[in-house]
Amino acid sequence: MKRGGVIWSWFWMILGILYFFLPLLATFIFSLKAVKDVYSFKAYVNVFNDPAFQLRFPASILWSVLTIIAAILIFVPTAYWVRLKVPKARPVVELITLLPFVVPAIVYVFGLVRTYSQPPLLIVNSPALLVAGYTILSMPYMYRAIDTGLRAIDVQTLTEAAQSLGAGWGTILFRVIFPNVRVSILSGAFLSFAIVMGEYTLAQYLAKPAFAPYIALLIQNKAYEPAAATIISFTLIWACMGIIQVIGGQEQSGQIAGGH
Amino acid sequence: MKHLILKNISKEYGGTTVVRDFNLEIEQGEFVSFLGPSGCGKTTTLRMVAGFEMPTTGTITMNGAEITNNPPNQRNVGMIFQAYALFPNMTVAQNIGFGLKIRKETESAIKERVDEMLALISLQKHANKYPYQLSGGQQQRVALARALANRPQVLLLDEPLSALDAKIRVSLRSEIRAIQKKMGITAIFVTHDQEEALSISDRIVVMYEGRIEQVGTPFQVYNFPETNFVANFVGTLNSAEAEVVDSAQGLLNMDGIQFKTSQEEMKGRSTGDKIRMSIRPERLSFAAELKKDNVLDCVIENITFLGSVVRIQVKIGNARFNMDTFNNPFLELPKIGDKSQVTCSQEAVLVYSGEATA
Numbered sequence: 001m002k003r004g005g006v007i008w009s010w011f012w013m014i015l016g017i018l019y020f021f022l023p024l025l026a027t028f029i030f031s032l033k034a035v036k037d038v039y040s041f042k043a044y045v046n047v048f049n050d051p052a053f054q055l056r057f058p059a060s061i062l063w064s065v066l067t068i069i070a071a072i073l074i075f076v077p078t079a080y081w082v083r084l085k086v087p088k089a090r091p092v093v094e095l096i097t098l099l100p101f102v103v104p105a106i107v108y109v110f111g112l113v114r115t116y117s118q119p120p121l122l123i124v125n126s127p128a129l130l131v132a133g134y135t136i137l138s139m140p141y142m143y144r145a146i147d148t149g150l151r152a153i154d155v156q157t158l159t160e161a162a163q164s165l166g167a168g169w170g171t172i173l174f175r176v177i178f179p180n181v182r183v184s185i186l187s188g189a190f191l192s193f194a195i196v197m198g199e200y201t202l203a204q205y206l207a208k209p210a211f212a213p214y215i216a217l218l219i220q221n222k223a224y225e226p227a228a229a230t231i232i233s234f235t236l237i238w239a240c241m242g243i244i245q246v247i248g249g250q251e252q253s254g255q256i257a258g259g260h
Numbered sequence: 261m262k263h264l265i266l267k268n269i270s271k272e273y274g275g276t277t278v279v280r281d282f283n284l285e286i287e288q289g290e291f292v293s294f295l296g297p298s299g300c301g302k303t304t305t306l307r308m309v310a311g312f313e314m315p316t317t318g319t320i321t322m323n324g325a326e327i328t329n330n331p332p333n334q335r336n337v338g339m340i341f342q343a344y345a346l347f348p349n350m351t352v353a354q355n356i357g358f359g360l361k362i363r364k365e366t367e368s369a370i371k372e373r374v375d376e377m378l379a380l381i382s383l384q385k386h387a388n389k390y391p392y393q394l395s396g397g398q399q400q401r402v403a404l405a406r407a408l409a410n411r412p413q414v415l416l417l418d419e420p421l422s423a424l425d426a427k428i429r430v431s432l433r434s435e436i437r438a439i440q441k442k443m444g445i446t447a448i449f450v451t452h453d454q455e456e457a458l459s460i461s462d463r464i465v466v467m468y469e470g471r472i473e474q475v476g477t478p479f480q481v482y483n484f485p486e487t488n489f490v491a492n493f494v495g496t497l498n499s500a501e502a503e504v505v506d507s508a509q510g511l512l513n514m515d516g517i518q519f520k521t522s523q524e525e526m527k528g529r530s531t532g533d534k535i536r537m538s539i540r541p542e543r544l545s546f547a548a549e550l551k552k553d554n555v556l557d558c559v560i561e562n563i564t565f566l567g568s569v570v571r572i573q574v575k576i577g578n579a580r581f582n583m584d585t586f587n588n589p590f591l592e593l594p595k596i597g598d599k600s601q602v603t604c605s606q607e608a609v610l611v612y613s614g615e616a617t618a
Contacts, residue, residue: 157345160312161403163332164339165359165410175358179349 024234031227043228052214053229060211063127063203064196067134068189071142074135076185079146080177083155090147097143100136105201109133113205124206133202138192145191149184150177186247190240197236261324263288263446264309264414269318271304271470278304280470282318286448291440293449293457296467297493302450303418305467309448310416311335322413338407338445342419344399346391352402353378353387359410377405380439397428404436408443415440415447421456433460454494458482466490488612491538498544498581502537504529510606512537515577520553521609529611536612541571543608544583546594547601554609560598574602 034042047053082093100108112133117124155177162172178185203210211233218226262285269282279301286292294302307313309320311332319328327335346355356377360370378384381401391399400420407415417436421429437460440447451457457464458478466473466481466489474486485491492499502514510526512519514537521537529535547555558574558581570593572583583602594600 153348154343154345157341157343158347160310160332161339161341161345161347161406162358163312164310164335164337164416165406166333166336166362167358168333171362176347176349180347182349 024231027227028231031224031231034224034228041228043224044232046222047218047225047228047232050225052217056209056214057211059209060197060203063131063134063208063210064193066127066131067138067196068142068192070131070135071138071192072185072189075139075143075146075188076178076181077173079143079150080155080173083147083150084159094144094147097139100140105137105199106205108136109202109205112202127208130202130206130208133206134192134196134199137199137202138188138195141191141195142188145184145188146181149181152184153180183247187244190244194237194240198233262286262321263290263323264448265319265321266305266309267319267321269305269308269315269320271301271308271313272316278470279308279315282470282472284465284472284475286446288446289441289444291437291447291449291460291462293451293461293464294467295451295454295457295464295494296473297452299469300467301470302452302465302467306416306418306448306450309414310337310339336410336413338410338412338415340400340403340407340415340417340420342422344391344396344403344423346399346402346406348391351388351390352383352394355391355402356406356409358406363410373409377409380408380442381405381435395428396424397432400424400432401435404439408439408445413446415445417447417449419450419452421451421453429456436460458494464494466494468493485610488536488538491610491612496541496582496584497538498541498579499536499538500579500581502535504531504533504535504611507531507533512609512611514579517556517577519556519609520606521611522606524607525609525611533613538610538612539581539604539608541582541584543604544574544581544602545585545604547603550603552603552608553606555601555603558600558602560594560596560600562596563593574600576602 029039031043032039032041034040034046078093082089112129113124116122116129123129158176158180159172162176167176198212199210200212200216204213204216211229215226215229215233218229264284264286266282266284269279270277271279278299282301282305284292294305296302304313308315311327311330311334315328319326321327322335347358350358353374357370357374360373365373374387375384378387381404383398383401383405386394386398386402391402394402403420420436421433424432433456436449449457449460458481461478463475464478464481465475468489474481474490476484476486481490481494485494491497500514502512502519504526505511505513505518507526507529510521510523512521512535519537545552556576558576560572561575561580562573564571564573565587568587569584570587572585572594574581574583581602
């Protein structure tokens with residue numbers, strides 16, 4: 001690459017980093033100013049000691065975990081079956097998985113409320129509806145991550161090899177397919193975790209305790225604590241991304257899935 | 261009682277028949293190869309035996325029990341794939357023990373059988389390695405051990421050597437054959453490589469366009485091909501159009517040059533019939549050494565050194581024929597453009613109807 005090209009590459013990259021990190025840095029610095037003229041973690045202590053945080057943060061983690069479990073149980077068999085039996089349906093299924101990007105969450109949540117607040121499925125107050133909603137929201141990340149993982153292995157031949165050795169569908173799925181797309185599942189799971197932890201609309205309108213509505217509530221009543229909660233949220237998401245990177249790196253060295 | 265019987269098997273995909281009227285009986289411990297070009301239906305037939313495809317018509321019987329509609333995991337067949345298909349998340353030992361674990365055999369029984377299989381394929385030192393740490397040949401040997409560990413009734417091999425380099429192919433096919441004989445297991449081997457099929461099989465099923473063209477021992481298929489396709493597909497063949505000039509005498513005319521063939525080849529032929537006349541390259545030799553039924557004037561057109569064999573192209577009339585002779589460093593080869601005479605016995609001249617198909 002020419003020298004001029006290298007300089008411009010660095011210029012745009014630094015500009016991008018500044019655009020992204022400056023507001024975060026400002027938020028972080030602001031979150032440390034809860035005590036006048038001193039930088040301190042007072043706002044963070046306040047957040048962690050807040051009974052509402054203690055209720056809503058673990059609640060969000062619980063929703064995330066349940067969402068991930070539901071998503072794995074639904075999307076791994078679906079992606080596997082589509083690849084194995086109905087490969088022609090892949091474009092249609094992929095389009096369906098992208099719907100959460102197209103349908104605004106507010107439209108989606110009103111649809112859920114209208115449909116499930118009347119018989120025969122009166123489950124609008126059940127946490128199951130929230131988890132189901134989150135599962136749909138996680139679909140683009142989870143399904144595509146799993147599908148990418150399946151693309152890396154010869155699904156049909158591995159399935160047939162297992163069948164010829166006497167394996168049924170359950171064994172094939174849990175002992176052959178799951179372990180070989182484990183890294184992809186983990187990537188999708190951490191992305192889903194991040195999405196659920198930061199999701200506001202569903203929890204707010206289905207009136208369930210969650211972390212994002214808590215931050216929104218803080219913004220209305222406090223100055224420094226919302227900044228602290230935002231940084232906590234970002235740290236959590238980055239930690240997830242870091243774990244994905246570490247696990248992904250392990251896979252590249254052939255340790256996780258046995259490699260190819 | 262035959263070990264495996266395929267009766268009136270056919271398979272259609274959306275109106276296209278890919279296997280038709282397939283009938284075959286296989287003995288216990290027999291090694292049968294399905295040989296044919298791509299798209300001839302050999303793999304589809306194998307997959308029907310494995311249970312991955314269901315026949316449109318016909319029945320498959322194994323050990324006296326009909327298995328036509330049994331799912332693949334209830335057939336007790338061992339399958340080896342071209343792409344090895346080892347489970348990447350499992351070690352060599354875990355791969356071999358997979359089927360036994362599914363059968364819920366005890367840990368000690370599994371370990372004993374895995375050790376036995378590892379010894380069989382001489383990979384004891386690699387038991388704890390993952391598939392990606394093995395070469396292609398080693399992976400295929402593990403696949404073989406994994407398929408055999410379950411003590412299957414039939415071993416199915418779907419072009420298992422195609423992804424390997426030439427030297428490994430030759431050594432591994434001998435190994436497969438030796439293990440198959442040692443274990444006395446019935447095996448079906450799918451290949452498009454005639455040399456592979458000829459070298460490894462008890463019997464060969466030559467297929468073309470979904471049909472069986474010929475079933476026979478390698479010797480029969482090579483030396484006495486029943487159809488023009490088999491003659492062309494199995495081995496190298498010189499082929500030319502000719503006319504029967506005297507069916508009683510077995511005389512043929514190729515562009516004014518007379519050939520004599522055997523009475524066997526003249527069965528069902530009449531004087532005046534247009535036929536295809538075929539001669540294997542190794543059945544031709546120089547007439548200077550020994551004159552046989554047919555002695556033909558020729559011109560040397562080309563000489564190709566193939567190692568153990570020297571292929572000499574000669575022009576007889578307007579037709580070009582290949583003649584194979586063993587390499588002999590002390591024998592002087594003719595020169596291109598030399599006039600000479602070649603000869604062959606009447607039995608070497610094969611007669612078929614119609615056009616060449618391969």
